[in-house]
Amino acid sequence: MFEKILIANRGEIACRVIRTCRTLGIRTVAVYSEADADAQHVRQADEAYPIGGPRPADSYLRGDAIIEVALRCGAQAIHPGYGFLSENADFADAVEAAGIAFIGPKAASMRKMGSKAGAKELMQAAGVPVVPGYTGENQDPALLHGEADRIGYPLMIKAAHGGGGKGMRIVRASEEFPALLESCQREARNAFGRDRVLLERYVERPRHIEIQIFGDRHGQVIHLNERECSAQRRYQKVLEESPSPFLSAELRATMGAAAVLAGQAIDYVNAGTVEFIVGQDGGFYFMEINTRLQVEHPVTELVTGLDLVEWQLRVAAGEALPRTQDGIGQHGHAIEVRLYAEDPEAGFLPGSGKLERLRLPSADAHVRLDSGVIEGDTVTIFYDPMIAKLIVFDQDRPRALARLRGALAQCEIAGPKSNIEFLERLVRHPAVVEGRIDTGYLDRHLEEFMPAAQVDAVGDRDLLIGATVVQLLAQERRSRGNASASNDPDSPWAIADGWRLGHGGRRSLAFVQRDERLELQAHGSGGDYRIEIPALADVQHQVQGARLDGTELSLRIDGRARRLTAFGDGLTENGGRVVMHDGQRRLRLESVPMYRHEHSAASGSGNNVTAPMPGRVVVVKLAAGDAVEAGQEVMVIEAMKMELSLKSPRAGVLAEVRAVAGDFVEADAVLATLETA
Known part of the structure; x- marks a missing residue:
């Protein structure tokens, strides 16, 4: 086993690897960018070294800098995590060439999976089910159209060297094919530098089910059952689970065997995932092999009782897999x-x-x-x-x-x-x-x-009333505290019940919820109130027996006993955040002063192009003096691993452009202005 490893990644995966290494008595070395100097993986590792600027290209994608640190500190192995260089065959080769173990598959295995077309042909030859389609090198549009008609519709056009949902189009009729092919190729060329596409039958309403595989250097490949990842938004996984609620025991065994065949076909070593698309009829087809540990690996660990990172380390150190296929359980x-x-x-x-x-x-x-x-x-x-x-x-x-x-x-x-x-x-x-x-x-x-746009459902209204009660109780608690610290702790003026000469007392409160201002009025004190909500038709509610114990609020609303949870810092007269939860839904509110002057943001709002979030300007497409149409792209910024297109709010002429490519900008910064209409 290794004595010291370097983790060529950041965030939760780096912390995850550190945790396993600590249990095995292995020292860890972290690398970090300028933006991550105070990050948790840096604090948790035994040693940590800077490797460059905040952008991934200047730090976590610098394989040479990472290897240099590993050699300097005496690390015997490098764990790539996922993302960044984890599936970079050239990096894996460079690590091995430096005499350091790469904790992952062989570079040759990665390269076999680098092309979707080549991978599909390889799997088909190995007997792994693949979706009917065309993966040939001939990219003549007329030939592709003919192949599409042969395969049948609906059909998917996919970039052969793509990923992340880019370079994909669904074609439902033959006459749609030419335009969608051109669009797909253009996107693939811009995103990946190559416009080769493959065609495959589109499976309607498919499930996404993946099989965790593991291989060692002794020729053994096994599977650790499946994870279902069908809850997706724009091809990005949102919820993952194991076991799949869709698979029967027979289908699970058949898919597991196919995944092992796929691993054997590329001489797979270490952790990997074989991804399948599964039709409603149970037919399953190979999609790809992710040649790394997956973000969702913890669900497999919990149902098998195994530590997959520990397995990675042992396999990379030359050990045989800790268990055979018969020893893999699922509970x-x-x-x-x-x-x-x-x-x-x-x-x-x-x-x-x-x-x-x-x-x-x-x-x-x-x-x-x-x-x-x-x-x-x-x-x-x-x-x-x-x-x-x-x-x-x-x-x-x-x-x-x-x-x-x-x-x-x-x-x-x-x-x-x-x-x-x-x-x-x-x-x-x-x-x-x-x-x-x-x-x-x-x-x-x-x-x-x-979530609903407005507070109108009975449950949401209860949460609004709960937030109001929390505010009222907090006001009363503060008044009692202030009175206790004063020269007259028993003064009747210390009671926060809103009493004024001539009427029974009324307190007014205000919240903002999704830019909507909600005003409420309350009568009473000590946990018993009559609350009025003028904006809602049912304007009065009786609250009795309200008690706040830490974050738990118990009360009766119109005779119904409720127990709610209150979070947040909005318990001051100066305003703040209040989050109420009833165990099923939450309501986020901003407590604001009742009598606050509201400034209008309307003036000039249609004349500016602003940054929706902090980011780096990638390209500026227009200059001051240029005519622009409503919705026309003015510039593109990059943030959070994605590009955001900033467009003109209306037609007109650009008066000023305040950013150039390479600039880092803050959220809400005005990047361009239009001449006043």
Whole structure:
């Protein structure tokens, strides 16, 4: 076994590898960019070394710098994690050439999977089922159109050297083919530098099921059963689970055997994943092999009881696999979701910023958290905005889903926006609960997973009333505290009940929810109130017996007993954030002063092109004085591993362009202005 390894990655995977190494008594070396000097993987490793600037190209993608650090500190092996250089065959070769073990597959195996077309032909020759299609090198448009007609529709055009959902088009009729082919090739050429495409039959409403495989240097390849990843948005996985609710025992065994065949066909060593597309009739077809550890590997670990990172280390050190195929068990059910700094209501726009509050459930036998950040850390613009992976385990799927709902209810993220509320709706949706979601369901029905635009449902109204009561109780507690510290602690003026001469007392409060201002009025004190909501038709509610114990609020609303959870810092008269949860849904509110002057942002808002988030300007397409149409692209910025197109809000003439390619810009920065109409 190794004595010291270097981890050529960052974030939660680096922390995950460090954790396993610590249990095995292996010293760890981290590398970090300028943006990650205070990151958790740097703090947790035994040693850490800087390797360059904040952009991945200047640091984590610099294989030469990483190898130089490994040689300098005496690391015997390099673990690439996932992403960055994990599937870079040239890097794997360079590591081995430097006399250091690469903790992953052979470079030759990676290269065999580098082309989708070549991989498909190789798998077909090995007897692994593949989708009917065309993978030839002849890319004449007329020939491709003829092959498409032969294969039949619906059909998918895919970039042969692509990934991440780019360079893919679905064709449903022959007359659509020429235009979609041209579009797909153009996108592939821009994204990957090559425009070769392959054609394959499109499987309607498919499932995405992948098989975890492992190989050693002694010729043994086995599988560790499946993970289902059918809950996807734009080809990106949202929820992963094991076992699949769709597979029968027979189909599981057949797919496992096919995955082993695929691994043997490329002489596979270490951890890998064979991904299949599965039709509603149970027919399954090879998609690709991910030649690395997957983000969703914890669900396999929980249902098998194995540490896959430990297996990686042992195999890389030359040991045989710790178990044979007969020794691989499967018990219980595990589900994983990823907590991201992103805004689902703004098209899942990635976010960044300081994690002012990060509240996650406690880890135990049923809940696991893999994270690379803690409260106070910053989610930067340079890398993937994942905050944590939340994985749950229980005896069966219904219990695991219940565990996941309970764990999500305990999560709170303040600072950048997050996808927590989206995930809470996802894990309660019938398509997920009933185990019938397919890879396109989220994209077809995304509105079903979004929160209501207004506070109008009875449950949401209870949460609004709960937030009001929390504020009222906090005001009373502060008044009592102030009175106790004064010269007259028994003064009747210390009672925060809103009493004024001539009427029975009224307190006014205001919240903002999704840019909508909500005003409420309350009468009473001590946990008994009459609350009026003028904006809603049912304007009065009676609250009795309200008590706040830490974050737990118990009360009776119109005679109905409720128990709610309150998070946040909005317990001051100066305003703040309040999050209420009833175990099923959450309501986020901003407590604001009742009498605050509201500034209008309308003036000039249609004259500016602004940055939606911090990022780096990639290209500026127009200059001051240029005429521009409404919706025309003015510039492109790069943030969170994606490009964002910034467009003109209206037709006109550009008065000023305030950024050039290479500039780093902050969120809401005005990057271009239009002449006043």
